[in-house]
Amino acid sequence: MLIKRSPNGIDLPFPSEITPRAVFESRRDFIRQLALGSIAGSALLEMANREAFAQTIGAAKLVAKPNPTYAVMEKKTAYKDATSYNNFYEFGTDKADPAMTAGSLRTSPWSISIEGEVKKPMRLDLDSLMKLAPLEERIYRLRCVEGWSMVIPWVGYSLSQLIKKVEPTGNARYIEFVTLDDKKQMPGLRSPVLEWPYVEGLRMDEANHPLSLLTFGMYGEVLPNQNGAPVRMILPWKYGFKSAKSIVKIRFVKEQPRTAWNLAAPNEYGFYSNVNPNVDHPRWSQATERRIGEDGLLARKRKTLMFNGYSEVASLYAGMDLKKFF
Ligand SMILES: Nc1nc2c(c(=O)[nH]1)N[C@H]1C(S)=C(S)[C@@H](COP(=O)(O)O)O[C@H]1N2
Numbered sequence: 001m002l003i004k005r006s007p008n009g010i011d012l013p014f015p016s017e018i019t020p021r022a023v024f025e026s027r028r029d030f031i032r033q034l035a036l037g038s039i040a041g042s043a044l045l046e047m048a049n050r051e052a053f054a055q056t057i058g059a060a061k062l063v064a065k066p067n068p069t070y071a072v073m074e075k076k077t078a079y080k081d082a083t084s085y086n087n088f089y090e091f092g093t094d095k096a097d098p099a100m101t102a103g104s105l106r107t108s109p110w111s112i113s114i115e116g117e118v119k120k121p122m123r124l125d126l127d128s129l130m131k132l133a134p135l136e137e138r139i140y141r142l143r144c145v146e147g148w149s150m151v152i153p154w155v156g157y158s159l160s161q162l163i164k165k166v167e168p169t170g171n172a173r174y175i176e177f178v179t180l181d182d183k184k185q186m187p188g189l190r191s192p193v194l195e196w197p198y199v200e201g202l203r204m205d206e207a208n209h210p211l212s213l214l215t216f217g218m219y220g221e222v223l224p225n226q227n228g229a230p231v232r233m234i235l236p237w238k239y240g241f242k243s244a245k246s247i248v249k250i251r252f253v254k255e256q257p258r259t260a261w262n263l264a265a266p267n268e269y270g271f272y273s274n275v276n277p278n279v280d281h282p283r284w285s286q287a288t289e290r291r292i293g294e295d296g297l298l299a300r301k302r303k304t305l306m307f308n309g310y311s312e313v314a315s316l317y318a319g320m321d322l323k324k325f326f
């Protein structure tokens, strides 16, 4: 999202934003032709394997009780769109890359280490982590800093439930999320688009806000790899990049963490990155957005809402100049 042109500046969809569906269709075609035996070659077996793997991703059910307090009453984004139009730079910078290459991510066994300013540091395997609190389904809007948004039913629980268990010390003022960085599993790490590992962070009161969702699934299934399996954050009032994927470490710290996007372009991506239609990105307006699935010539831009519509977080920022702390 750093290098790309303004996705928000013109009304026609960019070619790069149309590609995923084309890729998807051609992939389906490819599989069909494979089945008909009309394609042959040595690389095919590997591709067929990858496809078979991709088909199983997301297949495991993860059903949770819907929480009506957190259910956006808007049309849900199609599963196909939410799982084929992704930002996950560890798997490439094109929107279509993660769905095609994240099959190499091994999500089991998985554990997450909780360290730093806590009385009870711990390493939890995924199963124990998931059982720490009841899972809920929450339908959240998520808006990318690039100017598009989706509405997705996520499955998880409030991060505050985990924070409470590890008992932060009085020194814990911020929390840091660290994504896996394994070159063998993540081809995108070979290119220096960001400083790896991908790191994100929150102030402790933001992390404890009930909206902050430690997320294990979407659409009633475990997270597909391209969406950040097996565990990620979802922070619906912030730009999408704050919601780190495939987390292996959570650190409680005294100082404001140095986050991946802030390091890459400090004048473009601030630490807070709250969705704010009144503060433009230096290279494009943030006043409107395009809902994924509403593309096409007749698609209307939606007005972007302050805090992405989650006005209940406003008190976290009372008295702060949001143009300065963007
Ligand atoms: N580790 C990691 N997490 C990440 C990213 C990334 O590149 N790496 N991209 C972010 C961005 S820019 C967005 S918009 C969301 C996209 O989440 P989705 O693919 O599930 O819609 O993930 C965020 N989390």
Ligand SMILES: [Mo]
Binding pocket: 001, 087, 143, 144, 145, 146, 239, 240, 241
């Ligand atoms: Mo994003």
